[in-house]
Amino acid sequence: MSRVRVLLAGNPNAGKTTLFNRLTGSTARVGNYPGVTVECSAGTLRLADGLSVELMDLPGTYSLSARSPEERVAVDALFARGEAQPAAVVVVVDATALTRNLYLALQLLETGVPVVVALNMMDAARKTGLAIDHEALSQALGAQVVPISAARGEGLDVLRGQIATCLGNPGERSAPSVAYPASVEDAVAVVSPAVADFQPDASAGSRRALALWALLSLGDDELVGVPSRLRDATAAARATALERATDLDQAIIAARYAWLDAAVTRSVLQPAKNERSFTDKVDAVLLHRFAGVAVFVLVMYVVFETLFSWSAPMTELIEAGVGAAQELVQRSLPPGSLRDLLENGVVAGVGNVVVFVPQIALLFLLLGFLEDSGYLARVAFLIDRVMARVGLHGKAFVPLLSGNACAIPAVMATRTIETRRDRIATMLAVPLMSCSARLPVYVLVIATVFSSDERVLGIFSQGALVLFAMYAVSVLATLSAAAVLRRTVLKGPRPALVLELPPYRLPEWRTLLRSTWERVRSFLVDAGTVILALTIVLWALLTYPKSDEVAARHEAERVAAASIADTGEREARMTAIDDSESGEQIRNSAAGRFGLALEPVLEPLGFDWRIGVGIIGAFAAREVFVGTLAVVFGIASGEDDPVPVSDALASATHSDGRKLMTPLAGLSLMLFFVFACQCMSTIAVVRRESGSWRWPVLMFTYMTVLAYVVSFSVYQLGSLMGWGLT
């Protein structure tokens, strides 16, 4: 027998998550709805008498007209498509915006499902002088209304009791008697018979509610799985109404609001005085033409610094820990394939996953704080004008900014964007932002081919100017990519920015910490396993097959070197032999051979096979490019220090003796790194966040093609014009 399921519904910003955490305690688990990238939490709700039910937290929605995936999930769960019918719905209502919040409650009541209304934010309501007679409201709605304050934990026992009572009286409730005009009733009569296809065993009340839902939701939707008979009936009913010059949407919604206004008028004893005075005062500053923009810049700077530098000590600590673990493996196991696998495959792979945790945790703490306090909506309000230009939502700004530090937390941050289309477009564009892992590559190349002494216009050093150009190109590329994606693969109606600016509230620490932990946990479990697996695969490609001939030859050299009397000289010789062996082995490995095979393809970009191997190695993380090059050049012991690599690169030549790293080739290489999706962790996290392999594959493809085309064009055009060849 499956457990009794109770749903938790409510508007965004109504305090639903806080209530959910209060009611379920530590039993909550976050999961994804099958097929859509909407998260839901479910947990155990303990009621009196040892009774416990499953409480499922629905996404926050303003209504049940299924526009976004979030609303669709709510509708599916409610009408129990393919799942067990919910035993009851608890709807969280913000008392300070009563009528609008009750709109969703009314829609739920119309379905006939047993409803308990949790009248939240009662503490805030009382402060403004708002007095609500909850019993009168209960009578008007025909459902129990429990005044609570989820943030303070007030009224929760009463709420639990009412849920138990509600579950004790199963069966359908009579729907509220909203007086719909004749035009609506006629349309419902046309659609009702077709509803049977959609939900065969629905009761009369629920059929009527579904008919109203279809009239409001169908027509311009992108829903799948709606029977064509229902679509046709809805279209016919809407056409008939249109002939009579009736807007059915407006007629339905207006009738509901008229009913709600009457119910609210009867229950509100005293209206709020100046209900948003605090928020108004804060907004006078935070949304001010100058002060508001200044605060915005400051807050965004803090977000950026957090990711870019404040997380660094923790990241370095993790890197040190990974290094220590690798050393431990090295010391406790005999040399061989197993040790190598553990050290450079498994431990390095775990390190590749854990290293992102500080950035993810910090970003989500900050983002959660901004969102729960109400400021994130203001961020969208302030910057929407710019984002709208490229077809993105105002809320895409924070993820794009975060992308300058690291794409992994940035992709995860796109969750604050409501509509899926906008979210995916942002997700696919974010990796073009120049993340901090690209910096070591830029620095290496600039140090190799551009002089830091040479000045442009007398003040700018050539290197700094090139570096700035890379960042500028990446920002332009990101915005253009978003604009192109929104007009092609993610084409759709321009989403209206209808955004609520909720009252400012102090975020609740427990909710913040819990949601941050959930993000970290889901990253570790879902994206982490993919990153670990890819690290091991990449390690194997860079290690195998091993050449016995190379090993034997170097072993012989080692034997010869062992007779060197001077200790310092002997050790230097041994290191040189080790480096040379690693270099020859990597050339012999699958990745080395692949790099060699790629040379004809890379040649027109100005790269040789060594750069090719470096690019393959950089797939683990871009900064690994420097270390892989060190191994390829046979100077592995210097891999933490870019200077020897830079020197090796500077003196490297093509097989015909031409210089490898000309300024033009350097520029081409940097541009390749600006555009290429050289990061398996990004791919893993986009798969996790988009819910399918389709989007990461598209992202990898478009970025790689773009990188190739840009590098190709720049190198070929430059060669033709004779620029930067020496």
Next chain:
Amino acid sequence: MPPTPSAEHLDGVPVGRTATVVSVACERPTARRLMELGLLPGTRVTVVRIAPMGCPMELRVRDSSLSIRRAEAAGVAVQLLPVSGDLRKAAS
């Protein structure tokens, strides 16, 4: 949609002024969302402020603040109320 902002449409209502909604004629998804949030014919709406870059605008409707772009506001026909009207109370 009118080519220029006019006082008869929401995008032409000056900051601080209140108007009564006459009709909501945006694209269907936008119109439906606005109406579901309570912006219906007959509802009072106050223009609270306009974002520093000139768009979007903040509205006060039924105890809550909504932000909508000018292009969307242009689809909402309104009747401006005299200044003496109570600005704060956007009663239904």
